[in-house]
Amino acid sequence: xxxxxxxxxxxxxxxxxxxxxxxxxxxxxxxxxxxxxxxxxxxxxxxxxxxxxxxxxxxxxxxxxxxxxxxxxxxxxxxxxxxxxxxxxxxxxxxxxxxxxxxxxxxxxxxxxxxxxxxxxxxxxxxxxxxxxxx
Ligand SMILES: [Ca+2]
Numbered sequence: 001x002x003x004x005x006x007x008x009x010x011x012x013x014x015x016x017x018x019x020x021x022x023x024x025x026x027x028x029x030x031x032x033x034x035x036x037x038x039x040x041x042x043x044x045x046x047x048x049x050x051x052x053x054x055x056x057x058x059x060x061x062x063x064x065x066x067x068x069x070x071x072x073x074x075x076x077x078x079x080x081x082x083x084x085x086x087x088x089x090x091x092x093x094x095x096x097x098x099x100x101x102x103x104x105x106x107x108x109x110x111x112x113x114x115x116x117x118x119x120x121x122x123x124x125x126x127x128x129x130x131x132x133x134x135x
Contacts (some may be wrong), residue, residue: 043096045057047092061113065110067088079094083095
């Protein structure tokens with residue numbers, strides 16, 4: 001009888017330990033998944049979000065500025081404005097367009113992207129640097 005109780009206690013302890021460690025593992029896995037789902041990395045200048053900075057990004061920024069200003073009395077465009085804008089030539093990753101870091105999307109940002117593409121890193125602002133967006 002004593003041996004049986006010892007065995008049951010031992011197996012219960014083992015089960016509790018297994019359950020405990022499984023529970024912990026599940027908890028940490030789901031926390032990691034949440035982090036992956038809630039944060040995504042992008043690159044300044046890569047307004048298409050395709051992983052590279054090229055002239056297409058500079059062209060899209062310029063097109064966006066032209067179209068946005070036409071529809072908004074030529075007003076200056078903040079990054080927040082660009083995030084809300086869903087019209088023609090909207091930027092897939094508007095946060096990536098503020099390459100010079102002044103909080104606005106202007107021709108200067110498109111010029112920074114062009115400079116980056118031709119290898120003029122001195123005038124490329126933070127083009128090519130990565131940043132995260134909470135999603
Ligand atoms: Ca800017």
